[in-house]
Amino acid sequence: MEQLDVKQRESSIVLVGEFDPLVMTPHWFAKQGMIPQEDIDENLAIELVYKDLTKFSLANIQVEIQCTTLILRSDHPSFDYRIHDLALSILSALKESKVRAVGLNQYADVHFDSLDYWHSVGNLITPKDVWFKAIPDSERIGMANVQMQIMKPKGEQGLYNFTVGWLETPKAIRFSINNHYDSKQSSSSVKQKAGRSGTFDPIAIITACWQQTLDFHEHLILSLLSQAKLEIK
Amino acid sequence: MAQVNMSNPKTALADPFEYFLKREASVGVRRYRELNVVKPLRKDVSSVDYVPSAVSAREVGDMRVVRAPESAIKKTSVWSEINQTWEGRVIENSPGSREFVAIISDKTCKSNPDEEVVIGYESVIESDLDLISEGAVFFWNIGKYRKYSEKSGKVGPAVNKYELRFRRLPPVSAETIEHIKTLSKGLSKIIHGH
Numbered sequence: 001m002e003q004l005d006v007k008q009r010e011s012s013i014v015l016v017g018e019f020d021p022l023v024m025t026p027h028w029f030a031k032q033g034m035i036p037q038e039d040i041d042e043n044l045a046i047e048l049v050y051k052d053l054t055k056f057s058l059a060n061i062q063v064e065i066q067c068t069t070l071i072l073r074s075d076h077p078s079f080d081y082r083i084h085d086l087a088l089s090i091l092s093a094l095k096e097s098k099v100r101a102v103g104l105n106q107y108a109d110v111h112f113d114s115l116d117y118w119h120s121v122g123n124l125i126t127p128k129d130v131w132f133k134a135i136p137d138s139e140r141i142g143m144a145n146v147q148m149q150i151m152k153p154k155g156e157q158g159l160y161n162f163t164v165g166w167l168e169t170p171k172a173i174r175f176s177i178n179n180h181y182d183s184k185q186s187s188s189s190v191k192q193k194a195g196r197s198g199t200f201d202p203i204a205i206i207t208a209c210w211q212q213t214l215d216f217h218e219h220l221i222l223s224l225l226s227q228a229k230l231e232i233k
Numbered sequence: 234m235a236q237v238n239m240s241n242p243k244t245a246l247a248d249p250f251e252y253f254l255k256r257e258a259s260v261g262v263r264r265y266r267e268l269n270v271v272k273p274l275r276k277d278v279s280s281v282d283y284v285p286s287a288v289s290a291r292e293v294g295d296m297r298v299v300r301a302p303e304s305a306i307k308k309t310s311v312w313s314e315i316n317q318t319w320e321g322r323v324i325e326n327s328p329g330s331r332e333f334v335a336i337i338s339d340k341t342c343k344s345n346p347d348e349e350v351v352i353g354y355e356s357v358i359e360s361d362l363d364l365i366s367e368g369a370v371f372f373w374n375i376g377k378y379r380k381y382s383e384k385s386g387k388v389g390p391a392v393n394k395y396e397l398r399f400r401r402l403p404p405v406s407a408e409t410i411e412h413i414k415t416l417s418k419g420l421s422k423i424i425h426g427h
Contacts, residue, residue, distance in 0.1 A: 034401060036360035045309035045381070057309050059378075078318040078340070078374050085401050092403035204409045208416035 004221060007172065009108040011080045011214060013087045013206065015070040017099035021054040024065045024090075034089040061086075077214075084210050091203050099202045100183040104213040107176035109167060110221065118171045120228040125164055142166075158182070162220060175224075177217040181205050308381050313391050315376035317341045321350070321397075323369045331355070333365055337373065356397050364399040371399045 026044050029035040039058050047055040054065040061082055062073040070090065072083035091099060112118040122143035131141045145165040152159060161178040183200035318340040325334040331354040339345035354362060361371075377391035405413075 036358055036398075038358045038360055042380075043310050059310050060312050076312065076315055078312075078315045078372065078376075081372055081400060082398075089401060089403050199412075201409060201412050203405065204412035204416060207405070207409075208413045212417075 004108070004218070004225075005111045005113070006108045007111050007169075008075075009077075009106065010073055010075050011077075011083065011106045012071055012073045012103075013083050013210070014072075014101075014103035014105065015087065015091070015097070015099050015202065016068060016101035016103075017070070017097040019065050019067060019070050019094070019097055021065045021067065022049070022051050024054055024070075025049050026056050026063075029063075029086075032089065032093050034086055034093075080210075080214065084206060087206050088203055091206075100200070102181040102202050102205050104179040104181075104206070104210055105177065106214055106217050107174055108217070108221065109169070109172055109174050110225075111169075112171045112173070115171060116232050117229065118173065120231040121164070121173055121224065122166070124224065124228045124231050160216070162217075164224075175217070175221045177213065177220070179209060179213040179216075181209075308386075308388055310381045311379050311388065312374070312394075313377045313379050315341075315374050317375045319373040321352075321371045321373055323365060323367055323371070324349075326365055326367055328365075335371070340372075352397070356395075358398070361397075361399040364401070369399055371397055373397045 026035065026040055026046060030037055030040045035058065043059040045057045047057070049056075052067060054063075056063055060074060060076050060079045062071075062075075063086070064071040064073075072086050074080045074083045091097070112121075125146055126143040128141050132138065135141070143164070143166065145163065147161060147163045150160040150162055158179060158181040161180060163174075163176040163178075165174045165176075166172075167174050181200070181202075319337040320340050321335040321337040323333050323335050327333060332351055333354075334349065334351050336347050337350055338347050354365070357365065373395065375395045376393075378394035378396075379388045379391050381388050
């Protein structure tokens with residue numbers, strides 16, 4: 001299998017609900033046992049603690065709490081488990097947070113060893129013939145940003161938003177995925193399967209779907225790249 | 234057919250400010266004030282993060298000079314490189330001899346076989362000692378770490394470091410476990426069905 005040359009990446013978990021940024025300070029996290037005291041002593045950088053926003057970072061981890069949104073970010077795969085554990089601990093400690101949507105996200109900036117390979121990805125995803133037929137006088141037509149919405153197989157909750165976009169860095173493409181779950185989504189099949197009333201369960205969603213989302217993203221990128229490689233003339 | 238390129242076409246739309254300024258100059262319009270074009274310095278820095286400073290009074294006209302505020306953000310220590318990561322599971326804990334036995338799996342090179350290791354309590358941070366028990370899962374990272382110094386206000390040079398951290402997972406109800414199993418089955422089909 002091809003090895004991806006990823007220069008920069010970020011994974012994030014986003015919870016939409018009701019949060020109190022003034023309560024959720026780094027020391028609250030430490031008191032709850034979610035963050036070890038050693039991290040508070042050595043790795044903590046507080047950016048802001050305010051009624052509308054609390055923002056702080058630990059080594060390679062960022063935490064951002066707004067009144068309606070909570071975002072946990074990790075910039076290295078070796079720390080993805082920490083944002084997963086933090087999200088579950090927060091949901092477990094704050095049952096009153098009324099989380100109504102969960103986003104499991106990742107972006108990866110993949111670099112290519114040749115321009116031809118790089119162009120072939122754009123040509124594969126956005127064939128140019130249709131555009132040149134519509135605007136024959138154009139000297140150049142190229143892909144800038146494409147977002148695909150991928151419905152999951154029947155019976156599965158949520159959908160994937162998959163984006164492919166160019167970067168200013170030469171021979172680089174940003175691939176992003178957003179695995180979105182919403183309490184409003186119909187989950188009748190989950191009702192039947194789980195034998196429960198189709199409850200929106202963010203803890204179950206994150207536990208079951210976090211690693212799979214990251215794996216699925218890698219699978220998608222590798223699949224596109226292997227097809228693009230075949231397109232190189 | 235024209236050559237297809239994924240790079241950004243150099244059109245007016247690609248950089249409207251620059252286009253506007255060039256156009257103004259080309260038609261001989263005399264300018265009293267210049268637009269201060271804000272461009273991100275690096276791709277990972279947004280224009281919001283970058284506050285341009287005024288070069289001359291002429292450039293800003295009658296606008297007041299707004300200096301970039303001094304950052305109140307404390308930098309943080311950071312792992313600049315991770316050479317290897319293992320995921321481990323405790324199979325035997327011996328508090329008396331202050332050590333535990335674990336099976337570790339290489340997450341960096343997944344083809345490497347699992348190994349059984351004995352780890353001393355001294356390798357575990359104080360806050361994690363209570364988490365050591367049979368079945369507990371931990372991550373073990375080895376890499377380059379850059380420590381932030383309060384004294385100098387800078388992040389220091391990269392030094393070799395290892396870090397062993399136990400997972401901090403809340404207890405999960407039986408009902409949620411059932412829900413997880415259901416969701417996992419479907420997802421496995423999505424990923425491995427391809």
